Amino acid sequence: MNGHLTPPIHAGWAWQFSWLNLSAADLIVVGLMVVVFVLAIVIPFPDHKGGDDE
Amino acid sequence: MKKNMTRSLRLWVQNTLPMENLLPDSMPSYVDSYVYLFGILTVAALVWLIITGTVLAIFGPEWWHVSPVGHFFNSMHFWSVQAFFFFMVLHLWAQFMMAAWRGGRHWTWIGGWLLFLVSIVAGLTGYLSQNNFDSQWIGVQGKDAINSTGIGGFFNILNFGQMYGLHIFVLPMVIIVLLAIHLMLVRMHGVVEPLPNGKEEVDNGEKVAEQ
Numbered sequence: 375m376n377g378h379l380t381p382p383i384h385a386g387w388a389w390q391f392s393w394l395n396l397s398a399a400d401l402i403v404v405g406l407m408v409v410v411f412v413l414a415i416v417i418p419f420p421d422h423k424g425g426d427d428e
Numbered sequence: 429m430k431k432n433m434t435r436s437l438r439l440w441v442q443n444t445l446p447m448e449n450l451l452p453d454s455m456p457s458y459v460d461s462y463v464y465l466f467g468i469l470t471v472a473a474l475v476w477l478i479i480t481g482t483v484l485a486i487f488g489p490e491w492w493h494v495s496p497v498g499h500f501f502n503s504m505h506f507w508s509v510q511a512f513f514f515f516m517v518l519h520l521w522a523q524f525m526m527a528a529w530r531g532g533r534h535w536t537w538i539g540g541w542l543l544f545l546v547s548i549v550a551g552l553t554g555y556l557s558q559n560n561f562d563s564q565w566i567g568v569q570g571k572d573a574i575n576s577t578g579i580g581g582f583f584n585i586l587n588f589g590q591m592y593g594l595h596i597f598v599l600p601m602v603i604i605v606l607l608a609i610h611l612m613l614v615r616m617h618g619v620v621e622p623l624p625n626g627k628e629e630v631d632n633g634e635k636v637a638e639q
């Protein structure tokens with residue numbers, strides 16, 4: 375492409391700030407992490423009834 | 429009694445990490461939350477990383493870049509990395525939110541950070557070990573950044589043999605040792621108590637006063 379190298383890595387569309395290169399994939403992963411974190415806090419843990427401990 | 433290294437080691441182990449603490453069969457009720465599973469999910473991802481990585485190392489790049497089964501193991505290795513960092517970061521958030529360094533657990537916290545930092549270097553050396561244009565590109569693009577720090581003098585990211593050796597042996601070993609220490613510390617101290625809930629304390633106090 376016009377004789378200069380292009381990165382072989384195609385992370386797709388990305389925001390470019392001076393030191394930050396944030397792709398849509400990055401944002402989706404961070405969003406997923408927040409969702410999983412909130413779910414882990416909110417969803418009640420099944421209690422093990424019938425176990426021999428008190 | 430005469431001094432005896434074996435005996436003093438046994439007594440030290442018995443005192444610092446008795447079997448009931450190393451392999452407990454019950455946990456405090458506050459551990460009944462999914463938040464406490466992020467650490468072990470990170471361990472699970474690491475186990476998959478080691479299994480798939482071993483298969484990749486045995487058969488080599490001509491296999492993992494060409495054969496369908498090779499692609500499968502390559503993908504398994506790649507997605508295990510994603511799960512590993514995904515759960516490690518969630519684990520870090522969870523420990524941060526509950527200030528899990530309390531009660532003398534600072535070395536568990538610091539060890540966790542060391543694990544995080546070593547894992548990042550393991551990820552970098554992994555990208556450099558792919559044996560394709562991606563890894564060449566990363567090596568050539570990254571060398572200037574590494575050299576500008578001075579680390580390039582002994583950590584040469586264009587030296588494939590060095591990066592591959594670090595990736596498949598040295599760094600996994602460091603992670604395994606740090607993880608063993610991390611988990612032993614968790615067992616020694618027990619799971620950290622939840623942060624004090626101001627309201628609950630007042631409630632309990634009132635109840636006690638009424639009785």
Ligand code: HEM
Nearest residue numbers: 464467468470471520523528536537540541543544619620
């Ligand atoms: C290779 C990465 C790591 C693995 C496999 C790992 C694994 C674990 C496991 C299985 C536990 C006990 C169960 C739990 O609370 O989830 C634990 C506890 C802990 N981890 Fe990690 N961890 C890792 C990285 C980290 C990081 C990055 C931090 C934070 C900087 C951290 C801080 C802690 C602390 C403070 C505890 C003690 C919690 C307590 O006493 O209740 N760990 N880790």
